[in-house]
Amino acid sequence: MGKIIISENVTLDGVVEDPTGEEGSVRWFTRIGDEDRAAWAEVEYAEAVGASALLMGRRTHGYFLNRGWAARPGEWADRLRALPKYVVSSAAVEDAGWGETTVLAGDVVKEVARLKEEVSGEIVVYGSGTLVRTLLEHDLADELRLMTYPFVVGTGARLFPEPSGFKAARLTGARTVGTALALLTYEFVRP
Known part of the structure; x- marks a missing residue:
């Protein structure tokens, strides 16, 4: 049986939205130094190595694709490409070369419960605020x-x-x- 892991970047006051300021919010992710960013990347890579699958909402899936993860070089990007991805969406999504992508349409609760039964190991959820709350x-x-x-x-x-x-x-x-x-x-x- 799978284990759903919610993995979020969050500020002290609980904000998870728009960490890079691209949507007009306060830029907080980029305000850490290079040493901290490198340490963060090591933790994220280790988490990806330990994962069996990724689960995300359509907007988060698009966020990764729009930022070039399908073609990005490096071990972390390679690992994310290799992981099966499950995207909760009522519409079709494009994999754009980002590896195995399955759309979970319909009743989110039933689909995710079924996914937990089918996948062994950690199913990591990045971002995906609406999905996380569900x-x-x-x-x-x-x-x-x-x-x-x-x-x-x-x-x-x-x-x-x-x-x-x-x-x-x-x-x-x-x-x-x-x-x-x-x-x-x-x-x-x-x-």
Whole structure:
């Protein structure tokens, strides 16, 4: 059985939206130094190596494609290309050379529950705010990994804009990444 891992870049005030400022928000991802960015990339690569599949929404899938991940050189990009990708979308999506891509259409909860039964290992979710909230609301997420940036940006979509009920989690890991980032890992506790 698969394990759904939500992996997010997040500010201290919970903002996950538009980290590079391309949509007009505050640029926070690019405000870390080169050493911290290299340490972040090492963690992300290790996470990709440990993954069995990627799960994402249509917009996040498009974000990766529009930023050249299908042709980007390097071990991390190679690993992401090699992973099977499952995209939640009511419309067809283009793989654009980014490897095996399967569209999950229809009832998201049923499709993801079926995916968890079919895939062994970690199914990592990047970005995908709407999908993440659905996974959390329906207790489909097993673990939450928050790469926390030392900024309060004040505006932007938050990971938890409106809580949909009580969710218990247990801290299973906390470590500094580089000199400025913190990686917090939580496992959801089921009643």
